[in-house]
Amino acid sequence: MKHCYHLTIAIILLGVDVHHASAELRLAGIFSDHMVLQREQPIHIWGWADADEKVTVSFADQTETAIAGKNGAWSVSLKPLKAASVGRSLQVETGDQRIVTQNVLVGEVWHASGQSNMAMTIGAMAKQLDSVAMDIAAADLPQLRFCRINEPESPEPLDDLRKQSTWTVCSPKTVSRFSGAAFYFARRIHAELNIPIGVIDSSHGGTPIEPFIPRAAFNSHPTLKKELELGDREDLEGIWKLPGGVRARSTTWLPGRLFNSRLAPISRFGIHGAIWYQGESNSGVQEDPRDYQYKMRALINGWRQEFGNAKLPAYYVQLPGSGAGEGWPYLREQQRLATDLPHTGMVVTVDLDGAGVHPPNKIDVGERLARWALAKHYGRSIPFSGPMFERQEIHGDKIILHFSHAETGLMVADKVGLAEPRETPEAELLYFEVTDASGKWHPAKAEIEGKKVVVTSEEVTSPIAVRYAYAVNPENCNLYNHDGLPASPFCSRPELLIYDPKLPPSSQSGR
Incomplete structure (x- = not known):
């Protein structure tokens, strides 16, 4: 008696009609109560049943049938549907079995x-x-x-x-x-x-x-x-x-x-x-x-x-x-x-x-x-990206950086906690470095000029590349666009970056 009770509970949890329980009909495991189906795409429903069994699938005024293959697998495709926030039932049936998945959006x-x-x-x-x-x-x-x-x-x-x-x-x-x-x-x-x-x-x-x-x-x-x-x-x-x-x-x-x-x-x-x-x-x-x-x-x-x-x-x-x-x-x-x-x-x-x-x-x-x-x-017409490095120009001891997603201009800003970034025009840009042919990176001064950043270093007269925020913990990175989104860390010549886990950090470029 105890065994039968547990079997009945299991069948109810699976959504199978108790009066026709054989557990042969099965939906793929991703389908269950309260799920969301993707709108405006064909909706694929699949599962398993006895070989050669006819399976009928019904949802949102659509009904499709399939015949289970020799391995029992079956699948149907429903026509694309528009979004619907009212829950409906997905029903799958064979001759003597039924699965009902409830509250489907x-x-x-x-x-x-x-x-x-x-x-x-x-x-x-x-x-x-x-x-x-x-x-x-x-x-x-x-x-x-x-x-x-x-x-x-x-x-x-x-x-x-x-x-x-x-x-x-x-x-x-x-x-x-x-x-x-x-x-x-x-x-x-x-x-x-x-x-x-x-x-x-x-x-x-x-x-x-x-x-x-x-x-x-x-x-x-x-x-x-x-x-x-x-x-x-x-x-x-x-x-x-x-x-x-x-x-x-x-x-x-x-x-x-x-x-x-x-x-x-x-x-x-x-x-x-x-x-x-x-x-x-x-x-x-x-x-x-x-x-x-x-x-x-x-x-x-x-x-x-x-x-x-x-x-x-x-x-x-x-x-x-x-x-x-x-x-x-x-x-x-x-x-x-x-x-x-x-x-x-x-x-x-x-x-x-x-x-x-x-x-x-x-x-x-x-x-x-x-x-x-x-x-x-x-x-939606909303900003979605901060400044992304695009290209550099070298003019003597200066490197001029160009960015995509800088149409509104660039700014120095500070973000504290969950608050929106606050522009701080008096602050210096942090975490800019330059290198020359020696491969050694030096701290640099960076200044915003409209949609560009101009980078120089007193220690480098012939720079070949710039990098930004290349540090394990670069706190207070402060280059943003005026949409309030931060610039990505970058290296203007990525091939110059060296990394080898077998070497100690102090022996690696910029570590």
């Missing part, structure tokens, strides 16, 4: 991934920022839905999630468990569009970029090819010793392992775009940040291939100024160099207050991510 769906700074929750933020408590109290936002994918790694791509997903409706009681960066991103998008927003969070603390890159994308660069070869042999030490490799501490860190378990099973689930916050575990102690730009391109291009959208928007966060590893300045530059991919954008955070690996201000992070999406893909 249609809106915008985004992937959020990376490592611990993406995983950092609203609750963790609230322990350090008093104002977050007010955001928690005001988080009665039922059109925001979050799905946390927390699968362990897999050496092969999985057909389905090992565990049924859970979509959680945003409320003051649930929001503390959500990713802070993803929540503030989603909240801003929802406020602007007034439609449902779904976030699928697949982040994993303490991991490098490699496990999130799909296998096929490792063919894009020699370092990646070698990492995949060593990863297939589970040679963690070999990957660690590889120039441009990574200190793989377990098999979870190996190429493709988290994509295989967390993203491959849901690659057919429609999304609008992706946000990414990672890099710490490719540039910490005894970790080698070289070639990260190629890894970043492989990640984005690989996801686009796997998700079937060559123009998938992808916005990522540059490492903050509260550096925790010697390789952080070099990795920030590698992240900047990856911005040449179309339909991408990089959020600069080097100006935000905070200490250590996990600075608590994910409010500005999420808002700045949302600016990119709103401006580039939702048609």
Whole structure:
């Protein structure tokens, strides 16, 4: 009797009609109550049933049928739908079984991934920022839905999630468990569009970029090819010793392992775009940040291939100024160099207050991510990027720097906490350095002239390059545009930057 009771409860939780329980009909694990489906795209619904079984799928006045294959797999595609904030039921039936998924919305769906700074929750933020408590109290936002994918790694791509997903409706009681960066991103998008927003969070603390890159994308660069070869042999030490490799501490860190378990099973689930916050575990102690730009391109291009959208928007966060590893300045530059991919954008955070690996201000992070999406893909006329180095001109002992996203002009400003940056025209620009053919970097004076910055140094008469904010902890970086967005750290000639984790910091250029 006790066994039957537990079976009935399990069937009810799965949404299967109790009177027809055989557990043969199954929806893919990403489909569950309270989910958000992507608007204005074909909606793919898939799962498993008995071989040759006819499956009928109904949602929003559409009905489609499919015949399960020899392995039991079936799939249907529903026609694109407009956003809908009223919950509806998705029904899947065979001759004697039925699954009903309740309270399904249609809106915008985004992937959020990376490592611990993406995983950092609203609750963790609230322990350090008093104002977050007010955001928690005001988080009665039922059109925001979050799905946390927390699968362990897999050496092969999985057909389905090992565990049924859970979509959680945003409320003051649930929001503390959500990713802070993803929540503030989603909240801003929802406020602007007034439609449902779904976030699928697949982040994993303490991991490098490699496990999130799909296998096929490792063919894009020699370092990646070698990492995949060593990863297939589970040679963690070999990957660690590889120039441009990574200190793989377990098999979870190996190429493709988290994509295989967390993203491959849901690659057919429609999304609008992706946000990414990672890099710490490719540039910490005894970790080698070289070639990260190629890894970043492989990640984005690989996801686009796997998700079937060559123009998938992808916005990522540059490492903050509260550096925790010697390789952080070099990795920030590698992240900047990856911005040449179309339909991408990089959020600069080097100006935000905070200490250590996990600075608590994910409010500005999420808002700045949302600016990119709103401006580039939702048609909003808002500023979305701070100054980005474009080119240099050398005139004797001066280097003149030109920037994109400087149309409103440049300014020296100070940002304190969560407040908007305040212009401080009397202050000097910080963290500018120049070098000559000797390769040694010297502190420099930098002055704004409209949309340009002129850089000189008393110690360098024949400069060849400039760099900005190239330091582990560059506090109070103060170059902004008049839109109040910070300039990215940069080197005008990146090939001059030297990084080798085998050398002591004092022997490396500018360390």
